[in-house]
Amino acid sequence: MSRPRLAVTVGDPAGIGPELAVRLAAEPEFRERAELILYGPPEVIRAAARQFTPGWTPALEAVGNLAPGEFVAGEASAVCGRAAYDAVVRATADALAGRVAALVTAPVNKYAVNLAGIPFTGHTELIAGMCGVQDYAMMQSSGRLRVAFVTTHIPLREVATTITEARIRRVAGLLAAAIREEGIAVPRLAVAAINPHAGENGRMGLEDEQMTRPALEQLRAEGLMVEGPFPPDTLFLPETLERFDGVVSMYHDQGHIPFKMLAFHSGVNSTLGLPIIRTSPDHGTAFDLVGRGAADPGSMAAALRLAIRRAERRQS
Numbered sequence: 001m002s003r004p005r006l007a008v009t010v011g012d013p014a015g016i017g018p019e020l021a022v023r024l025a026a027e028p029e030f031r032e033r034a035e036l037i038l039y040g041p042p043e044v045i046r047a048a049a050r051q052f053t054p055g056w057t058p059a060l061e062a063v064g065n066l067a068p069g070e071f072v073a074g075e076a077s078a079v080c081g082r083a084a085y086d087a088v089v090r091a092t093a094d095a096l097a098g099r100v101a102a103l104v105t106a107p108v109n110k111y112a113v114n115l116a117g118i119p120f121t122g123h124t125e126l127i128a129g130m131c132g133v134q135d136y137a138m139m140q141s142s143g144r145l146r147v148a149f150v151t152t153h154i155p156l157r158e159v160a161t162t163i164t165e166a167r168i169r170r171v172a173g174l175l176a177a178a179i180r181e182e183g184i185a186v187p188r189l190a191v192a193a194i195n196p197h198a199g200e201n202g203r204m205g206l207e208d209e210q211m212t213r214p215a216l217e218q219l220r221a222e223g224l225m226v227e228g229p230f231p232p233d234t235l236f237l238p239e240t241l242e243r244f245d246g247v248v249s250m251y252h253d254q255g256h257i258p259f260k261m262l263a264f265h266s267g268v269n270s271t272l273g274l275p276i277i278r279t280s281p282d283h284g285t286a287f288d289l290v291g292r293g294a295a296d297p298g299s300m301a302a303a304l305r306l307a308i309r310r311a312e313r314r315q316s
Contacts, residue, residue, distance in 0.1 A: 003034050004101035004311035006304070007091035010040035010048075012084045013066060014073050015285025016295040017106030018048035024301055026053040034308050035059070037100065039087040041066040052293065061094075063087045074287040081112030081120075088123060092130045095276040101311040102277035103127070104303050107285045121153040124271050127278055136273035137171045139178060140255065140282055142263035142302065146246040147255040148175040148272060159251040160194060160207050168215035168248065174272040175246045176224055181313065190235060190244040191216055191228030192254060198229045212250075236262070265298040268306050277310045279303040 008025065011017025022045065025036045038045050042062040049058050066083045088105060095103045105123050113120040120126060128136040139148045150171050151162050172189055179187035193212060195205035202209055212229040219226045228248075234240065235247065236258035249255025259267060260282065267282030281299035289295045 002315070003032075004308060004315060005035040005037065005099075006102045006104055006307055006311065007061070007094055007100040008036050008038050008104045008304070009084070009087040009091050009106055010038055010045060011087075011106030012076075012080050012109045012112055012285045013041060013044045013068075014071055014075055014077065014080045014112075014290065015107055015109060015287060016289055017084075017108075017285065018044055019052055019290070019293070019295055020281070020297050020300045021045070021106055022049045022053050022056075022058055024297055024304060025058050026056045027301075030304055030308075034304075034311070036304075037061050039063050039091045041083050041087075043067040044083075051291075061090065063090050074290040076109050076112040076115065076287070078112065078115040078117070081109065081114065081116040081118065084108040085113050085116065085118055085120065085126075088126060089130070092127050092276070092278075095278070096131065101314070102279070102307040104300075104307050105278065105280040106300065107281065107283060109285045109287075123278075123280060124152060124269075127271060127276075128274065131274050131276060133273055133275070135170050135174075136271055137174045139175065139270050139272050140259045140263075141268050141270065141306070142259075142266045144245065145241065145259065145263055146175065146179065147249050147259050148172075148178075148246065149249050149252065149255055151251045153252065156251065156253075160205070163194060163207065163211060163250060165211045165215040165218075168212060169219055172215075172219055172224065172226060172248050175248060178270075178272050179245050181310070184245055186225060187245045188243065189224065189226040189246050189248060190230055190240065191226060191248040192232045192235050192250050193229035194250045196233070197231050265296050266302050267299055268303045270303075270306065277307055277314070279307045279310075 194207040199208040
């Protein structure tokens with residue numbers, strides 16, 4: 001089996017993405033397992049390689065002509081937002097065209113992209129839109145811990161009105177399919193409640209009675225092993241998690257906060273429901289760490305490993 005070819009976007013040039021991309025692409029583990037192509041401004045990538053991997057030259061796909069002297073490291077700017085956005089667009093197009101087997105995206109700064117005049121809420125929504133997919137979901141994973149989200153980058157006040165019974169079923173189905181791809185034939189899923197204490201029979205809101213419980217009943221009727229709705233404040237206890245292969249979270253912070261407390265340096269963000277493979281590290285641009293070699297590569301390395309494993313399975 002040939003090594004899969006992966007597109008790796010270097011993210012915001014003012015952040016830690018270029019550093020992590022060159023450091024990991026130079027590692028023997030990844031050089032042996034895959035062909036990594038770094039997408040972004042070539043002078044930014046080469047400057048990072050000179051600083052962090054002297055004597056090694058990365059393979060790259062030039063996107064734009066931004067140079068290190070044209071921005072301030074560690075600061076959000078429109079030029080860096082545009083460069084990061086353009087790299088993601090190019091790499092996604094190459095993945096859709098089959099020129100690369102998977103896409104791994106280093107962190108971007110949403111504010112910087114918006115400074116460039118580009119409406120942008122995140123990688124997940126941008127890439128799903130380019131793929132022409134409406135039924136998709138974000139998943140955070142680290143080993144056996146997997147969390148998929150019914151809603152993501154929306155204000156908290158819109159969560160209850162955005163969630164539907166159909167959406168809960170769809171995300172649970174996408175999560176179950178992703179777990180099966182990892183070799184678990186019969187996934188066991190836990191579903192978080194929308195409201196505190198799972199609504200306490202309607203005294204803390206009717207959403208779980210009206211949407212969550214009917215959705216789970218339908219999923220069980222279709223043969224999926226699913227339990228819930230669980231009160232969110234006890235769902236992530238180890239004795240609960242060990243019974244399940246995946247968790248369905250209703251909104252961003254409900255799942256992200258406990259997940260990052262449990263697996264910040266090894267977590268991977270991936271998008272379910274796409275025709276392409278896409279993963280990313282579970283952290284941001286870390287402007288305060290830029291240029292010091294202090295950025296922890298664990299999450300980005302985990303994103304690369306997961307993308308490679310998925311690409312290898314599709315080749316086999």
